[in-house]
Amino acid sequence: MLEVRNLSVGFETRAGYIHAVEGVSFSLKKGQTLGIVGESGSGKSVSSLAIMRLIPTPPGRITAGEIWFDSPSLGQVDLVRLPEKQMRHLRGNEIAMIFQEPMTSLNPVFTCGEQVVEAIRLHQKVSSREAKTRAIALFEEVKLPNPTRIFDAYPHQLSGGQKQRVMIAMAISCEPALLIADEPTTALDVTVQKTILDLLMELQARHGMSLIFISHDLGVIGEICDEVMVMYKGKVVEQGSVLDIFNHPKDAYTKGLIACRPPLDRRLHRLPTLTDFLKAPDKLTVEEALQAETLTEKVYQERQQKLAQQTPLLRVENLQVYFPVTKGVLGRVVDYVKAVDEVSFHVYPGETVGLVGESGSGKTTTGRAILRLIEPTSGRVYFMGQEVTSLPTEALRKLRRHMQIIFQDPYSSLNPRLTVGTAITEPLLYHRIATTPAQAKEKAIALLEKVGLEPDHFYRYPHEFSGGQRQRIAIARALAVEPTFIVCDESVSALDVSVQAQVLNLLLDLQEQYGLSYIFISHDLSVVKFMSDRLLVMNAGKVVESGYSEDIYRAPQHPYTQKLIEAIPKGRLQDIEAALKRRERYRRAPLLGS
Numbered sequence: 337m338l339e340v341r342n343l344s345v346g347f348e349t350r351a352g353y354i355h356a357v358e359g360v361s362f363s364l365k366k367g368q369t370l371g372i373v374g375e376s377g378s379g380k381s382v383s384s385l386a387i388m389r390l391i392p393t394p395p396g397r398i399t400a401g402e403i404w405f406d407s408p409s410l411g412q413v414d415l416v417r418l419p420e421k422q423m424r425h426l427r428g429n430e431i432a433m434i435f436q437e438p439m440t441s442l443n444p445v446f447t448c449g450e451q452v453v454e455a456i457r458l459h460q461k462v463s464s465r466e467a468k469t470r471a472i473a474l475f476e477e478v479k480l481p482n483p484t485r486i487f488d489a490y491p492h493q494l495s496g497g498q499k500q501r502v503m504i505a506m507a508i509s510c511e512p513a514l515l516i517a518d519e520p521t522t523a524l525d526v527t528v529q530k531t532i533l534d535l536l537m538e539l540q541a542r543h544g545m546s547l548i549f550i551s552h553d554l555g556v557i558g559e560i561c562d563e564v565m566v567m568y569k570g571k572v573v574e575q576g577s578v579l580d581i582f583n584h585p586k587d588a589y590t591k592g593l594i595a596c597r598p599p600l601d602r603r604l605h606r607l608p609t610l611t612d613f614l615k616a617p618d619k620l621t622v623e624e625a626l627q628a629e630t631l632t633e634k635v636y637q638e639r640q641q642k643l644a645q646q647t648p649l650l651r652v653e654n655l656q657v658y659f660p661v662t663k664g665v666l667g668r669v670v671d672y673v674k675a676v677d678e679v680s681f682h683v684y685p686g687e688t689v690g691l692v693g694e695s696g697s698g699k700t701t702t703g704r705a706i707l708r709l710i711e712p713t714s715g716r717v718y719f720m721g722q723e724v725t726s727l728p729t730e731a732l733r734k735l736r737r738h739m740q741i742i743f744q745d746p747y748s749s750l751n752p753r754l755t756v757g758t759a760i761t762e763p764l765l766y767h768r769i770a771t772t773p774a775q776a777k778e779k780a781i782a783l784l785e786k787v788g789l790e791p792d793h794f795y796r797y798p799h800e801f802s803g804g805q806r807q808r809i810a811i812a813r814a815l816a817v818e819p820t821f822i823v824c825d826e827s828v829s830a831l832d833v834s835v836q837a838q839v840l841n842l843l844l845d846l847q848e849q850y851g852l853s854y855i856f857i858s859h860d861l862s863v864v865k866f867m868s869d870r871l872l873v874m875n876a877g878k879v880v881e882s883g884y885s886e887d888i889y890r891a892p893q894h895p896y897t898q899k900l901i902e903a904i905p906k907g908r909l910q911d912i913e914a915a916l917k918r919r920e921r922y923r924r925a926p927l928l929g930s
Contacts, residue, residue: 337546338364338387338514343401345382345391356382356396358570364514366406367923369540369547371561371578373554373593375610375832376802379570380550381436384516387548388433389415389423405431408513429459432507434500436519441503442491448502449487452509459510474505478535496695497528501535508539515540516548521556525694525859530903533560541922552832554593555905558582558912562919566590582912585622588613595622596837598866600889600906603636604629606844607837607866640884643869648682649821649853650706655679655715657698657705675701677877679715683821686847688854690868690885692861692900698877699857700744703823706855707739708732719821737767740814744826746806750798756784756809757794763817783812787842804835811842821853829858840867861900865889873897 345357357379364370372380385391386398387405403415407430410422418426435441443451452471456462462470468487475483478501491499500520507515517536521529537560540547551557557564557578564581566574566589574587585591592610608625657676660669676698683689691699704710706717708724717724719739727735743749750759760783761776763769770776781791787808798806807827814822824843828836840863846852856867864871865885873881873894881894892898905911 337366337406339402339404340383340387341402341404343383343386343403344399345379345386345396346399348395356570357386360401360567360570360572362565362572362575364546364548366513366546367540367544368563369549369561369919371557371564372548372550372567373552373557373564374567375552375834377569378567380552380567381518382570383567384433384518384548384550387415387514387516388427388431389418389420390427390433405514425459428455428512429510430512431514431516432510432512433516433518434503434507434520436522442499444491447488447490448494452502452506455506456509470509471505474509475502477508477539478502478505479531480505495528496524497532500524500532504532504535504539508543508545511543512545514548515545516550518550519552520549522551522553526861526903526905527694527899529556529905530559536560537919537922541919552834553597553905554582554833555597555907558907559905559915560919562916566593578912578916579909582907583909586618588616588618588620591620591622591625593834594907595625596834597907598837598840598862599626600862600865600901600904601908602626603631603886604866605631606841609837609841610834636886640869643684643687646684646686649685649687649720650683650855651716651718652682652702652706653680653716653718655702655705655717656713657701657710658713674877676705676712679872679874679877679879681872681879681882683853683855685820685853686851687870688847688856688868690864690871691855691857691874692859692864692871693874694859694900696876697874699859699874700825701877702874703741703825703855703857707736707741707823709741737817738820739823740817740819740821741823741825742807742810742814742827744829746803746810747798749810750806750813752798754797755794756796756798756801757781759798759809760784760794760813760816763813767817769817780812780816783815784809786815786846787812788838802835804831804839807831807835807839808842811839811846815846815850818850819852821855823855823857825857826859827856828863829860836863843867860904861889862904862906873900 340360340362343357343360347354347356360383374380387403391398398416405413405415407413407426449471453467456467456470472483472487475486480486480498480501521532549560561578564576564578565572568589574590585594592613595608598607606629608629612625613620655676656678658672658674661671661673662668663670679702691702693699701710705712712725722735757780760780764776764779770779781794784793789808828839831839856864858864868885871885871888872879875896881888881897888897892901
């Protein structure tokens with residue numbers, strides 16, 4: 337029903353002409369799911385935008401190729417050469433797309449219901465009342481709670497998972513023959529991600545749609561796709577069935593993507609990276625790369641014993657953070673949201689303690705309250721023998737040199753008006769670690785090189801870097817004041833799995849070199865398990881389970897922890913085979929689901 341032949345797309349830029357997609361060919365059958373996987377910049381999204389004819393012109397244009405689509409209303413058509421009027425008829429009607437970030441895809445000044453009604457009435461001759469009835473029915477179909485309330489709600493009033501469901505409802509509103517999902521679960525918790533993937537499979541079977549699913553994570557691709565196409569630098573490097581790709585990857589790039597995802601069934605010293613495979617001979621297998629980095633049980637236990645013999649660097653006792661709920665013009669307090677409720681733990685020197693849980697569980701609030709970026713309601717925090725919660729402002733400012741934080745989004749935490757050099761030298765001069773601007777510059781350049789960047793990056797601005805590079809800059813800035821303790825708040829959640837592996841390895845190398853202690857916060861238990869010596873599982877502001885990371889994964893005691901582990905895309909052959917059987921059940925009995 338879709339055949340792409342030798343597609344090429346390019347962009348005119350100040351630096352010259354860029355070949356974003358070169359000679360890409362693939363086909364898709366009715367009811368089939370094709371996964372397109374690769375890093376940012378590999379050409380995945382540009383390929384999908386070309387199918388929708390949404391390439392911004394200028395500066396971009398389709399320079400070569402054909403895109404044949406079996407349209408239910410127009411028959412076989414080449415989308416590249418189809419007149420714009422007919423393309424508008426197909427777009428959103430017979431070919432629909434779910435974009436990566438629902439908040440930027442939904443209009444903030446219209447209710448969710450109004451936006452779905454508009455999509456329905458644009459392509460179908462129905463009254464406003466019929467369109468509203470259809471929209472509410474769609475909200476029920478995508479399993480939104482209280483569809484009538486959601487219909488009248490604005491996008492900012494919904495959670496990330498709920499906004500993505502509204503986008504899915506809008507996309508399937510005209511029952512398209514082809515649905516393109518571009519990274520629809522990247523920013524979501526693993527549990528929400530699992531429900532979205534199951535929902536897409538169920539809707540695909542019920543409506544008989546073909547699906548193109550785009551992701552940088554092969555683990556997610558294994559959960560939902562029948563066929564896989566791997567892209568690298570605008571070209572297709574490997575294609576095949578999902579089982580073949582995972583069982584017998586041929587290209588070094590594909591092997592790297594599979595290996596750089598933190599495994600759950602073993603403890604690694606460091607993660608294999610794409611560079612390990614691209615520089616190594618093709619005969620290097622995923623298993624060999626993982627085996628080379630696997631820690632023995634003896635080494636792991638010796639580390640735990642050594643850490644536990646020390647005096648804790650950080651102690652948190654009965655920490656509480658309550659946010660007041662106000663009502664009326666006078667702002668009368670009627671209740672409190674218990675964001676953090678009686679949380680206690682400690683961190684040894686050189687140790688990593690992981691905080692894991694879904695959005696809203698209290699992880700980030702705990703991390704910020706420890707640093708007093710949020711004032712605790714009650715409880716005590718002791719760091720290096722000092723009680724942080726009662727320190728006056730000036731003393732706290734001096735102590736913060738030893739306590740740093742790496743935020744989730746490095747772009748919003750770096751001042752866009754300051755060069756990278758200024759952002760790093762500023763704290764050096766403030767804390768008198770460097771006494772002159774020349775000395776501060778020398779130290780800043782050394783830090784940039786330490787985190788894998790170039791000396792000339794000192795003069796550039798944040799917008800000139802990729803997401804992974806910006807995160808390295810944020811790490812360099814945190815290291816500038818020579819801290820002993822760093823809170824890593826979802827510091828790799830927005831990165832490609834390949835870049836994520838590089839940043840995680842960097843954090844481990846820095847910990848080994850400087851003896852750093854970390855609190856590592858994430859919703860992804862596989863990443864937290866790889867990084868952490870001990871784990872705290874948080875839910876609704878409370879710690880529901882704690883212990884050594886290996887023990888918690890092998891035998892989780894709390895149902896919430898079990899749910900988190902169950903939701904992780906593991907990428908193992910037995911899980912992929914189980915997912916294939918599950919999709920087959922959906923196709924045989926789409927109305928029943930499972």
